[in-house]
Amino acid sequence: MKTLVIVTHPSLDQSRANRALIDELSQHNNIDVHNLYEEYPNLDINIEKEQQLLSQYDRVVLQFPLFWYSTPPLLKKWFDEVLTYGWAYGTGGDKLQGKEFIVAVTAGGSEHNYRSTGHYEFTINEFLRPLEISIKYTGAVYLPAFVIYDTLEATDDQLKSEALKYAEHIRASADVLVENVKAS
Numbered sequence: 001m002k003t004l005v006i007v008t009h010p011s012l013d014q015s016r017a018n019r020a021l022i023d024e025l026s027q028h029n030n031i032d033v034h035n036l037y038e039e040y041p042n043l044d045i046n047i048e049k050e051q052q053l054l055s056q057y058d059r060v061v062l063q064f065p066l067f068w069y070s071t072p073p074l075l076k077k078w079f080d081e082v083l084t085y086g087w088a089y090g091t092g093g094d095k096l097q098g099k100e101f102i103v104a105v106t107a108g109g110s111e112h113n114y115r116s117t118g119h120y121e122f123t124i125n126e127f128l129r130p131l132e133i134s135i136k137y138t139g140a141v142y143l144p145a146f147v148i149y150d151t152l153e154a155t156d157d158q159l160k161s162e163a164l165k166y167a168e169h170i171r172a173s174a175d176v177l178v179e180n181v182k183a184s
């Protein structure tokens, strides 16, 4: 399966978590990394190029650091501009149908705070709902997300070990990912 990983991080030069994930992916065949802020430093997205790129892959991973319980702004812009009527939805808009999407998010907060009784009141999956329904709206398949918590406290070794799990997650079949969620 050919996988495209779309990374949206405005300052990768200062990143530890997303950088560790990207470094691990560079060891794997059939996984291509596309860095939105590097490609579009002026935030001027080439819509046709993005659509062409998406059409070449069976699985797409959206990797980003959580910013204010949401995505960095360029990824929101990417959704608004690339997933157009007649292409991603609406009449003739079937180009993402059946493709598999995985969201991969790094969060500074701790897992125990991402629950109804915790400091942030909601789980990460609840914060990801707008992405989930947007992806489903296009007819694509939304697979279980990959999350790293506590990124600011994590040691380099812990990030490396998370990166290995990440590579496994995004290479796993849809059936395995769904089964793993049911079992957890």
Ligand SMILES: Cc1cc2nc3c(=O)[nH]c(=O)nc-3n(C[C@H](O)[C@H](O)[C@H](O)COP(=O)(O)O)c2cc1C
Pocket: 009, 014, 015, 016, 017, 018, 019, 064, 065, 066, 067, 068, 069, 070, 106, 107, 108, 109, 110, 151, 152
């Ligand atoms: C503008 C901004 C907003 C942030 N908002 C959140 C947030 O809502 N929840 C959270 O857990 N972490 C938040 N963080 C922390 C980042 O998610 C964390 O720094 C990032 O995942 C670390 O990844 P990196 O090492 O690749 O930069 C925020 C950071 C910034 C800069």
